[in-house]
Amino acid sequence: MTILTRLYKLAVIVLLFSISACTSVSNQPILIPPPVTENQSFTLYPVESSEQIFTLSDTITQQLDAAFPSTKRNLNTTRKLLNFLLENGDASLLYQAGATLTANQAYRDLNANCLSLSILAYSIAEYLGMQGQFQTVHIPEYWALNKGYNLLTGHINLIVTQHRNNNTNVTYVYDAKTSLVIDFDPNSRGEKFQTTPISKQRITAMFYNNKGAAAMLNQNYDLAYSYFLAATKADKYYSAAWGNLAVLLRLDSQYDNAELAYNYALLLNNDNNTALGNLALLYQLTDRPELADKILSKLDLKRQSNPYYHVSLGNNAYLEQNYQDAIKHFNKAKRIDDNIHDSYFGLARTYYQLGDFKQAYRQLRLANKHADFDHDKQRYQNKLQALSDMTARVINH
Numbered sequence: 001m002t003i004l005t006r007l008y009k010l011a012v013i014v015l016l017f018s019i020s021a022c023t024s025v026s027n028q029p030i031l032i033p034p035p036v037t038e039n040q041s042f043t044l045y046p047v048e049s050s051e052q053i054f055t056l057s058d059t060i061t062q063q064l065d066a067a068f069p070s071t072k073r074n075l076n077t078t079r080k081l082l083n084f085l086l087e088n089g090d091a092s093l094l095y096q097a098g099a100t101l102t103a104n105q106a107y108r109d110l111n112a113n114c115l116s117l118s119i120l121a122y123s124i125a126e127y128l129g130m131q132g133q134f135q136t137v138h139i140p141e142y143w144a145l146n147k148g149y150n151l152l153t154g155h156i157n158l159i160v161t162q163h164r165n166n167n168t169n170v171t172y173v174y175d176a177k178t179s180l181v182i183d184f185d186p187n188s189r190g191e192k193f194q195t196t197p198i199s200k201q202r203i204t205a206m207f208y209n210n211k212g213a214a215a216m217l218n219q220n221y222d223l224a225y226s227y228f229l230a231a232t233k234a235d236k237y238y239s240a241a242w243g244n245l246a247v248l249l250r251l252d253s254q255y256d257n258a259e260l261a262y263n264y265a266l267l268l269n270n271d272n273n274t275a276l277g278n279l280a281l282l283y284q285l286t287d288r289p290e291l292a293d294k295i296l297s298k299l300d301l302k303r304q305s306n307p308y309y310h311v312s313l314g315n316n317a318y319l320e321q322n323y324q325d326a327i328k329h330f331n332k333a334k335r336i337d338d339n340i341h342d343s344y345f346g347l348a349r350t351y352y353q354l355g356d357f358k359q360a361y362r363q364l365r366l367a368n369k370h371a372d373f374d375h376d377k378q379r380y381q382n383k384l385q386a387l388s389d390m391t392a393r394v395i396n397h
Helices: 003-007 050-054 058-067 075-087 103-109 114-127 186-190 200-217 221-234 239-251 255-268 273-285 289-303 307-319 323-336 341-353 357-370 374-396
Strands: 130-137 142-146 149-153 156-162 179-182 195-198
Touching: 050 114, 050 200, 058 103, 058 114, 075 114, 075 156, 075 179, 103 114, 114 130, 114 156, 114 200, 130 200, 200 221, 200 239, 221 239, 239 255, 239 273, 255 273, 273 289, 307 323, 307 341, 323 341, 341 357, 341 374, 357 374
Parallel strands: none
Antiparallel strands: 130 156, 130 195, 142 149, 156 179
16 A cells, blocks of 8 residues: 555544643743652653654655655645645544644544644655744634533644755745645635644653643643653653643642642743633632632633533533523524534534424534534534434324
């Protein structure tokens, strides 16, 4: 099986746990991390090295060598391969938003998130003699539900160019002729969001952060700590990793250390709203309601215009079985932006719980209509069919 055949089944988008930092390393002041990792009782597990994350296997490089002879490696030929990966990434129904994989695993398993696919694209481009530059894409705050948690997602993309001559005082400008933007989110590609270049070290830290978040969701706290510690070592200025480490410390009842880690995350990035919200939760747990309320009021006001915020509130209300409140939040999200499928799906499952199958079916159809990805459309189609079959059985009886 050729690499192009295998790449056809790859999936798209990233899902990061809780936080995505948007600051670059180069502009950070010299800061001393808090001593929260000293004398910890967590058991350390080995994690992937940076080389293991990015290096392509001999099988992949042999296929690349066969498809792209060394004399024909340039941006135009590389563009064909990366465009193929980009345009066909959503063909797989094996999509998993939370799957953070190395380049080799993403290629082998055909099942990865945006971060992993970007790592794969970067490694392929570098092997073919191109230069890759990762970027953070400054998208609005977006939450997705995973195992009962509202997880804040972030997004990156990749610019691929011909290798540059570093011995000249030339300023390079990216354009469509000399560069290729690899972005696995069609919504991001369609919008002109601001971007910030980020280093390979930051991407490595993001990899560890995602893996740690997955372990924390599975209550494997020793493994989660191992990954968060690796993330802070790979990039000590990565606010997201410190924020997630703080969550883990709070879960371990290390409230003082958690507060230190939250404040350090905010010192690194004062726009880290998730760390700020989690700090408010810590204040509530430690009987400081005035400080908590001050933060939560500020965040609520800041997020009122964000439809995904109201979707997340609706999801929370749904999980607490406050179905009327859930409907209010989902409708508020819909009034702000009526093209978001998440709000329609939230309404559909809420109406289903209330026994209003007609409304549930109507909202599911709207969710299907506004879904961006084939895997979401298929998921909604399956639910529509199941709801239709169930309704038919009820009527026939």
